[in-house]
Structure formats: structure tokens, C-alpha cells
Amino acid sequence: MEEGSAQGVHETGVVGLKRQKSWANSARSMRAAERHVIAAMGVASALGDSCDDAFRALLRGRPVVSRPPFALPFETVTGLVAGPLDPLPSKLTVYDSRLARIALRALPQVTQAVERVRARYGRERIGVLVGTSTGGLDATELAYREYRDTERHAASFSLRRAHAFDALAALVRDLLDLSGPTYAVSTACTSSAKALASARRLILADLCDAVLVVGVDAVCETTLRGFHSLGVLSTQAARPFCAQRDGIHIGEGAALMLLARAGEGPAYVSAVGESSDAHSMSAPQPEGLGASDAIVRGLAEAGLDASQVDYLNAHGTGTQQNDIAESRAILRVLPRSVPVSSTKGLTGHTLGACGTLEALFVALAIDRGELPPSAGAIPLDTEIELGVLTQPVRRRVQVALSNALAFGGSNACVVLTAP
Amino acid sequence: MKQPLTVLGFGAVAPYTRADALPGSVDGLPSPVRSRADEPYTSTARAAGELPKLDLALLERTLRRGLSEVTRLFMHAAKLALDDAGREAEHMHVIFASAFGEIATAEALLAEAYDRDGSSPARFRNSVHNTAAGLLSISTKNHLSCTAVAAGWETVPMALLEAAAQLASQAETVLLVFAEERVPHALSVEHQHSPLAAAFVLARAATPAIGPQGSLVNLRRRPRSELTVATPLSATEALASSTDRARDDELDQHPIASVLSLVHALSSPIRASAPLGSARASAAVPAPRSATTIALSDGENPWCIDVYPRAEA
Numbered sequence: 001m002e003e004g005s006a007q008g009v010h011e012t013g014v015v016g017l018k019r020q021k022s023w024a025n026s027a028r029s030m031r032a033a034e035r036h037v038i039a040a041m042g043v044a045s046a047l048g049d050s051c052d053d054a055f056r057a058l059l060r061g062r063p064v065v066s067r068p069p070f071a072l073p074f075e076t077v078t079g080l081v082a083g084p085l086d087p088l089p090s091k092l093t094v095y096d097s098r099l100a101r102i103a104l105r106a107l108p109q110v111t112q113a114v115e116r117v118r119a120r121y122g123r124e125r126i127g128v129l130v131g132t133s134t135g136g137l138d139a140t141e142l143a144y145r146e147y148r149d150t151e152r153h154a155a156s157f158s159l160r161r162a163h164a165f166d167a168l169a170a171l172v173r174d175l176l177d178l179s180g181p182t183y184a185v186s187t188a189c190t191s192s193a194k195a196l197a198s199a200r201r202l203i204l205a206d207l208c209d210a211v212l213v214v215g216v217d218a219v220c221e222t223t224l225r226g227f228h229s230l231g232v233l234s235t236q237a238a239r240p241f242c243a244q245r246d247g248i249h250i251g252e253g254a255a256l257m258l259l260a261r262a263g264e265g266p267a268y269v270s271a272v273g274e275s276s277d278a279h280s281m282s283a284p285q286p287e288g289l290g291a292s293d294a295i296v297r298g299l300a301e302a303g304l305d306a307s308q309v310d311y312l313n314a315h316g317t318g319t320q321q322n323d324i325a326e327s328r329a330i331l332r333v334l335p336r337s338v339p340v341s342s343t344k345g346l347t348g349h350t351l352g353a354c355g356t357l358e359a360l361f362v363a364l365a366i367d368r369g370e371l372p373p374s375a376g377a378i379p380l381d382t383e384i385e386l387g388v389l390t391q392p393v394r395r396r397v398q399v400a401l402s403n404a405l406a407f408g409g410s411n412a413c414v415v416l417t418a419p
Numbered sequence: 420m421k422q423p424l425t426v427l428g429f430g431a432v433a434p435y436t437r438a439d440a441l442p443g444s445v446d447g448l449p450s451p452v453r454s455r456a457d458e459p460y461t462s463t464a465r466a467a468g469e470l471p472k473l474d475l476a477l478l479e480r481t482l483r484r485g486l487s488e489v490t491r492l493f494m495h496a497a498k499l500a501l502d503d504a505g506r507e508a509e510h511m512h513v514i515f516a517s518a519f520g521e522i523a524t525a526e527a528l529l530a531e532a533y534d535r536d537g538s539s540p541a542r543f544r545n546s547v548h549n550t551a552a553g554l555l556s557i558s559t560k561n562h563l564s565c566t567a568v569a570a571g572w573e574t575v576p577m578a579l580l581e582a583a584a585q586l587a588s589q590a591e592t593v594l595l596v597f598a599e600e601r602v603p604h605a606l607s608v609e610h611q612h613s614p615l616a617a618a619f620v621l622a623r624a625a626t627p628a629i630g631p632q633g634s635l636v637n638l639r640r641r642p643r644s645e646l647t648v649a650t651p652l653s654a655t656e657a658l659a660s661s662t663d664r665a666r667d668d669e670l671d672q673h674p675i676a677s678v679l680s681l682v683h684a685l686s687s688p689i690r691a692s693a694p695l696g697s698a699r700a701s702a703a704v705p706a707p708r709s710a711t712t713i714a715l716s717d718g719e720n721p722w723c724i725d726v727y728p729r730a731e732a
Contacts, residue, residue, distance in 0.1 A: 073536050124640070133547065135569075137525065140606065144529040147605050159607040164518060165548065165569035179640075183570035183577040186520070186548035194566055198581060205587035206421075207580060222528050226543030274564030276556040282544045293562060301589075407544065408553025410565070 033303035035270040035417060036203055039117060039210065039260040041360050042109030044102050045253030046079035046347055050109065055364045058372035059392045063237035063346050065249060070221055074228050075235045078219050079251030079348030081105065094161040095171045097136030098218035098252075103168055106254040107175070113258050114176050114212060121209035121261075127180040129199050130169040131192025131215045133352030135184070136162040138220040172214060180208050186352065189315075190274075191215070192255070193355025193404035193412035197272035199259050210260040215356025219252040223351060230282065238318030238349065239376030240342035241327075241388045245318045251348020255357035266367035269359070270399075270415045273298025277409025284322055284405060288329025291315075294411035295333045295401065302415040304399055306334050311371050311400040313358045314386075316342020317349055318376075326405065327384045341389040345375035355404040359414045366397045366418050421637070424583060424621045425630030426729070427506065427592070430499020431617035431682045432473070432492060470614060474498050477508060479558045485541060486554075487524050489517060489600035492616035493551035497596050500618035503632065511620070512590040513552045513565035516578030516597045518674035519610070520548040520569060526603040551598070563590075575677045576715040576722030579638055586623040593621045597675045610674075617678035632729040633685040636710065641723045646712060677715045684711045684726035 043050065046064040047057035057064065065077040085101035087093070118126055143157035161167050165184035173182045181202060185195040192215025199211035217223075227233045227248065234247035259269055275297060277290030284291065299306060312334065315326055330340065343361055344350075350357050365371050371393045378390050402414040473495040475483045486494075493515060501508055524546045531537050547553075552565040570577035575597065582593045598616035624634065710725040 140525070141529060141532075144526070144605060145533065148533050153608055159519070159522075159602065159610055160571060163606070164571055165520070166518075166571045166574075170571065181577060181580050182573070183568050183581070185566060185568055187552075187565075187567050188547040188549060194564075197564075198566070198568075198584065201584035201588050202580070205584040207584055221532055222525070222538070222543075222546075225532055225538035226528065226540070226546070229538040229540040229543055231540075274566075276553070276562050276565055278556045278560050278562050280557065281550070281553055290562065406549075407547045408549040408565075409556060410549055410553065412564075 033270055034204060035268040036200060036259045036261065037263050037265040038257050038267050038269060038363050039263045039265045040110040040113030040258040041363060042106040042256035043254065043357065043360055044081050044106040045350070045357060046081060046251055049082070049105055051364055055361070055368065058343060058346060058361060059370060061346065061373045061375045061392065063375055065237045065348070068219065068224060072221070072224060076224060076228065076233050077236060077249050079249065080219060081252055092171065093156065094158050095167055097139035097162050099132065099134065099136045099138060099216055100168055100171060102218055102252060103172065103214055103216045103254040106256050107172065110212065110256045110258055111176065117210040117258065117260055118178065123177055124179045125209040126178045127199065127202050127208040127211040128169050128173045128178060128182045129195040129211055129213050130166065130184040131195030131213065131352055131355060132165055132168070132184060132186060132217055133188050133191050134217050134220055134223060135165040135186070136167060137222055138218045139163060141221050168214065168216065172212065176212070187406055187410045188408060189349070189351050189406035190355055190404040190410040190412045191352035193272060193359070193414055194274065194410070196257065196259070196269060196356060196359060196414055197274055197412060200269060200272060203259065203261055210258060213257045213259060213356055214254060215353040216254040217252055217350055217352040219250055224250055232319045234318065237376060238345050240314065240316035240318040240345055241323055241374055241377045241381055241384050241386065243379045243381040245320065245323065245381070247319055248317045248344070248349045251350040253347065253350045253353050253357055255353060255360045257356055257360060264419070267363035268417045268419065270304070270417045271298045271301035272415070273301060273413040275411045277411065279409050282407050284325040285409070286325055288325040288332065290409055291326055291329035291403065291405055291411045292332040294413040295329065298401065298413040298415040302417070304415065308399045309334055309338050309401055310395065310397040311362070311365060312338055312340045313362050313400070313402040314340050314342045315403040315405045316344055316374065318344060322405065323381065323384060326403065327386050330386060336385060336387060338387055339371055339389050339393060340386045341372055341374035343372055355412060355414065358404070359402045359416060362400045362402045362416050366400055366416060369396050370394050371397070422583065422587060423624045424586065424635040425624045426632040426634060426685060427620040427622050427630060428500045428502070428504025428632055429617070429619045429682055429685055430496055430503055431679060432495050432499065433613070433615045433679070477558060478554060482554050482558060487521055487545065487600060488614055489521055489598045490551040490554065492598040492600060492614055493596050494555070496598060496616035496618040497555065497594060500594065500620050504620040506592070506620055508555060508559040508594060509561050510563065511561065511592045511594040512563050512585055513555060513561070514578060514581055514585070514593060514595045515549065515552045515567040516569070516574050516595065517599055518569055518571050518574050519599065519602060520567070521546050521550055522602050522606065523600055526606055572672070572674050573716045573722065574675055576638060579635065579724065582621050583638065586621065591623065595619045595621055597678045599673070599675050612673040615673060615675060617682055629727045634727040636725045636727065638722065638724045640720050643714065643719050643721055646714060646723065672717070677713065680713045681726060684713055685728055
């Protein structure tokens with residue numbers, strides 16, 4: 001990927017700001033912003049298996065891609081968690097899947113913090129929400145193949161414990177000795193952004209004092225074949241916002257975020273704005289109307305003005321349609337001067353995991369005062385008038401947004417703020 | 420959950436369950452439960468059978484083709500509940516809750532990959548857990564958020580918590596739809612439950628009165644030994660009794676069976692009156708008709724909820 005001359009951030013006009021302020025004001029009076037601290041974070045991704053490693057790789061701006069771990073009748077690349085992945089302990093093999101292995105690689109990074117909130121609030125007051133689009137489909141693929149080859153069901157496979165969306169949530173709950181609300185949110189590529197929204201609501205409604213959100217998806221054949229059949233899979237690392245972009249590449253990973261009612265952490269989740277396009281199952285509304293609704297609702301819920309936004313991590317998949325529609329959505333609400341990047345050129349599109357993974361990147365950007373570049377964006381698409389970052393930038397960030405958009409016209413915008 | 424959930428309407432569909440085994444049916448179907456007495460559920464009928472015709476009126480005509488069982492069940496139950504409430508879906512937050520969701524579509528994609536090394540884009544598009552909710556939002560031009568959740572055999576209480584939390588924050592009205600389709604044999608021999616769906620139109624309680632179609636109060640875990648009131652009729656029992664299989668194993672039970680207990684308790688006269696559990700509940704709902712406590716999940720410490728039925732006609 002070339003990382004040539006820095007185009008920097010366009011410092012141009014402030015579009016539609018006045019209108020935006022009035023929306024935000026009405027919501028601010030509705031409810032004083034209540035925000036939840038990110039008490040701990042954990043990550044496993046192509047960019048590394050700790051927050052430090054992953055953030056360093058983000059700033060470096062070089063995609064980590066390799067061939068898919070199975071044979072396919074077409075060319076593509078994937079962003080894989082570095083192998084080999086440890087199998088689950090023998091007592092827990094019924095839960096085994098690549099998905100579970102990836103999540104458990106990240107889990108030790110948050111265990112101590114979970115123990116602290118458990119001691120403080122009680123095990124029944126801590127929820128576990130998993131955001132995933134596939135669940136343990138990778139394990140189901142192997143079991144299905146065995147069934148078709150041998151006409152016998154794979155003895156080791158459990159649809160309930162390995163495939164089901166919520167299986168990992170129950171596993172994590174039991175491993176951490178928690179007993180609060182435990183479920184999965186599965187809305188394709190907004191899954192884990194919407195899991196953050198649900199977590200936030202559980203705390204606001206006093207049903208929980210803390211919630212561990214696990215955004216996770218594993219590379220599997222079905223999603224690679226499916227996106228190929230839709231004609232949106234690239235043969236190389238995705239290049240969001242680039243004039244030469246030609247589609248997504250699929251990544252995988254787990255991002256864990258412990259949201260708590262009180263305490264200290266690198267950043268806060270101040271809101272999650274959600275909306276539906278009501279347009280198409282798989283194509284974005286061309287003007288980005290649904291996506292801009294999500295940004296507007298997020299800012300309104302947080303009690304913030306568009307003018308206060310210091311950075312936006314775009315969904316930025318690298319397809320022609322998404323990047324155009326999303327840029328229109330962003331410019332309808334935010335000034336052009338807001339720096340924007342997509343980290344999907346580096347990690348790949350992690351599908352159900354991307355909502356939490358990218359919110360985690362934004363929390364790190366707030367904490368460390370550095371913004372990651374949009375890898376592969378040069379030469380920029382001149383139709384896209386966003387302030388796309390092509391180099392890392394040092395900048396104090398008070399308010400930042402992370403977009404996630406999905407099949408079914410599902411949109412979510414996570415609003416994060418500095419301590 | 421302290422705040423009561425006001426029920427504006429509800430409905431259920433259980434196509435392969437014998438009418439006489441369905442909760443509610445004993446009282447002459449006071450609830451909008453639909454069943455097919457002439458098509459008793461058997462594993463043979465299950466394996467071979469197409470579902471009876473389901474009502475897809477909520478969907479635009481162009482979106483009605485090639486839908487999965489679970490999406491069609493969702494639409495049918497949602498229509499019953501919306502009609503019962505006299506509401507349109509346009510201004511509602513929608514929650515889809517299902518243990519296995521679009522499991523047959525997942526199997527079809529696996530088969531396509533195995534048999535012809537391919538994948539159908541139309542099928543892939545409709546394979547996500549939020550397919551039904553997304554299709555409904557497109558058809559009803561609903562720009563509010565919709566979500567899709569799963570929690571295995573605790574899907575019913577967890578989805579009610581999600582609904583309660585949404586109503587406590589931004590949502591005025593929630594359409595909560597539970598649906599479960601048949602699991603393809605290639606993916607499991609254990610989980611051969613019958614198709615089932617139920618939907619509830621829920622609202623934030625504006626006043627501490629019981630809703631027009633009843634109220635749901637005080638969702639919490641409670642030791643089974645402390646449940647002083649028998650559940651009105653075990654829905655699991657009702658479903659299992661209509662099958663020809665043994666049901667001594669937890670895995671044989673239906674993941675969302677307790678929705679039928681809810682529907683039954685909302686629609687039928689109280690059989691045994693529950694002492695109004697805690698002071699908290701009685702403070703929230705003064706001068707109530709008596710409630711039935713329903714267990715919504717399995718185990719020694721199940722999630723329970725108090726159900727106040729709809730007003731007598």
C-alpha cells in the first residue's frame with residue numbers, strides 16, 4: 001500500500017451546522033448526558049493481541065493480510081488473528097469454535113477488571129452481551145461437511161453450544177462467574193455496536209451496573225462466499241475512500257469492552273445513535289439518510305453539537321456504494337473539517353466485531369491523542385469530500401464517533417468522549 | 420425490572436401443535452392464538468410438511484418471495500399482535516428474538532457451498548439474524564432502530580429485558596417478536612422443535628394501571644421452590660405432548676416455549692391468585708387484579724415474571 005504525500009485534513013466550510021445544533025439542543029434538554037466509563041478493554045485481531053500492539057499497528061498503517069485458511073474458488077485475502085489459536089480447555093470443548101478461541105484469546109486482558117466490578121457490584125449485576133454476525137458458524141461448517149461426507153452427525157458438535165449466537169455469551173459469563181443478563185445481539189455488521197447500545201440501556205434502566213460487551217466474528221467460508229457472490233470482495237486489502245477502491249476484504253477479531261456505571265478508564269461511551277434505512281436489505285440508502293440519522297441521534301443523546309466532534313472512525317468498507325453513501329451521511333451532519341479515517345484497510349471488515357473493535361480504536365485514540373490513518377486511501381476519490389486522514393495525526397480528542405452500518409439497513413453511531 | 424410493561428396487544432402462531440394442547444385453547448381461544456387442529460404435529464409431518472399459509476400482509480408484495488419459515492412466522496405473529504393492539508408498525512422499535520434465527524437459510528448456504536461450490540446472493544442477503552426486522556422496516560418505512568437478539572433457552576426473559584431497557588430509555592412502543600423455525604436435520608438431531616412464534620406490542624406504563632391487554636411486572640430470577648403459584652399450563656408440556664418424542668432431556672424442550680405461557684396468562688381468567696410478591700411490585704401497580712407468576716426459563720433459579728391479564732370484556 002502506498003502511503004505517499006499527506007493530504008491532511010481539508011479545512012473547508014462548515015455545512016449544515018446550524019440545523020444540527022437545534023436538533024442537539026432539543027435532545028439535551030430531554031435528558032442530561034449520562035455516560036459510561038470503559039473500565040477495561042481487550043483485543044485480538046490481525047493487528048495484534050493487545051491494545052498496545054494493535055494501536056501501534058494502526059498508526060503504522062500497513063495492512064496485515066494473508067490467504068484465507070481454506071480453499072475457495074476465487075481469489076481474496078483475509079485479515080486473520082495470528083495462529084495457532086489455543087483450543088478450549090478439555091471440559092469446554094463443546095463450546096469450541098474459531099469464534100470462541102479468538103474471544104478467549106482477548107479475555108485475559110479484562111479478567112482482573114471484571115473481578116473488581118464483580119466485587120463492587122455483585123455477580124448478578126454484571127451482564128455479558130456478545131455482538132456477532134456469524135456465531136460459531138465456522139464450527140458448523142466443519143460439522144456440516146463431516147455430515148455430508150459420512151452421513152453421520154459429527155459427535156463433537158453442538159448446535160446449541162458451538163453454533164448459536166449466545167453460546168459464547170454463556171461461556172464467558174460462566175468463566176467470569178457472573179450471573180447478570182446474558183445474550184447476543186446479532187444485526188450483521190452493526191451487531192457489536194448495537195450490543196454497546198443494549199449494554200448502555202441495561203445500565204441506564206438500572207438492570208445492570210456493568211456490562212462486558214464482546215464484539216467477535218471469525219473468518220468463515222460462508223461469509224467469504226456470500227460477499228463474493230454479492231460482487232463486493234476485493235482481491236487485495238480494502239482501500240476505503242480511495243479512487244481505486246474495489247471492495248472489502250474480510251477480517252476477524254474480538255474486541256472486549258467493560259462498560260461500567262462508575263470508575264476510571266481511557267474514555268467513555270456517551271451514546272449510541274441507532275436508525276434503520278428502510279431502503280434495502282444489502283444496499284445503503286444512496287444519500288446516506290439512515291446513517292446520518294444515527295449520527296444525529298447519537299449526538300443528541302450525548303447532548304453534543306456536531307461542531308464538538310474531533311474525529312470520526314467511518315464504517316468505510318471500501319465498496320463504491322458504501323463509501324459514497326456514508327460520506328454523504330457524514331457531511332450532512334458534521335463539518336468537513338472533521339478528520340475521518342477507516343481502519344478496515346488495516347484489519348479487514350470484521351463484520352459483527354467491527355462495532356466494538358473500532359470503538360476500541362477510537363477509545364485508544366482519545367487516550368493517546370493520536371488519530372490512525374485511513375490505509376490505502378491515496379489517491380483519494382475526489383467525489384468524497386471528507387477530511388480523510390492519510391497519515392497519523394497527533395491531536396487532543398474530546399469527542400469522537402465510530403460508525404457501523406449493516407445489512408437490513410441497520411445503522412449505529414457510537415459516541416465516545418474523553419474523561 | 421421495576422417498571423411494568425404495558426401490553427397493548429399480543430398474538431401467537433403454533434402451526435403444528437394440536438389445538439387441544441395449546442394454552443388458551445381450553446378456554447375457547449380468547450387470545451389470538453392460531454393453531455391447526457387438523458394437522459397434529461408429528462416428526463413425519465414436520466419433516467415433510469410445508470407450513471400452513473401464513474399472513475404476510477405486513478410485507479410489500481415484492482418482498483414476499485423466497486422467505487424463510489422463521490421470517491414468515493415473524494410476520495404472521497407480528498400482524499396478530501399489531502391488529503390486537505390496533506396499531507401500525509411504522510413508529511415502533513422492533514426486537515426480533517430467536518434462539519436459532521435463520522437456521523434453515525444457513526444450512527441452505529452450507530449446502531450450496533458443498534454441492535456446487537457456490538453461494539446465492541439473494542439467500543446470503545437474507546441469512547442475517549436481523550432479516551425479518553430489516554424486511555419489516557423496509558415495508559413499513561420505519562426508520563427507528565430495530566435489533567435482533569438470541570439467548571438460547573433464556574431468549575424469552577432476555578428479550579423482555581431488552582424491551583424493558585428500550586422502553587426505559589428512548590422507545591415509546593416496542594414490537595417484540597419471538598419466532599423459531601424448524602432446525603434442518605443435517606445440523607442437529609437434538610433440536611427438533613416445532614415452529615412457533617409470538618408477538619407483543621409493549622409500551623412504557625404511562626400510569627400505574629394495568630394495560631388494555633394486561634401488564635408484565637417484576638422480571639427477576641426466583642428460586643423455583645419459592646414459586647407459590649403453578650404456571651398456568653406448562654407450554655413446554657403442551658408442545659412436547661403433541662410430539663411423538665420423549666422429553667426427558669432439557670434439550671428436547673422448545674427454546675421459546677414460555678411465550679405460550681405468557682400468552683395464556685395474559686388472555687385467560689386467573690386460575691390461582693398470586694400474592695403480590697414484593698412491596699416493590701405492589702407500589703408499582705396499585706389495586707391490581709391478581710397476577711400469575713410465570714417461570715420463563717429452566718433450572719432451579721429461573722427468570723420469572725408476574726402477569727396481569729387483560730381486563731374482562
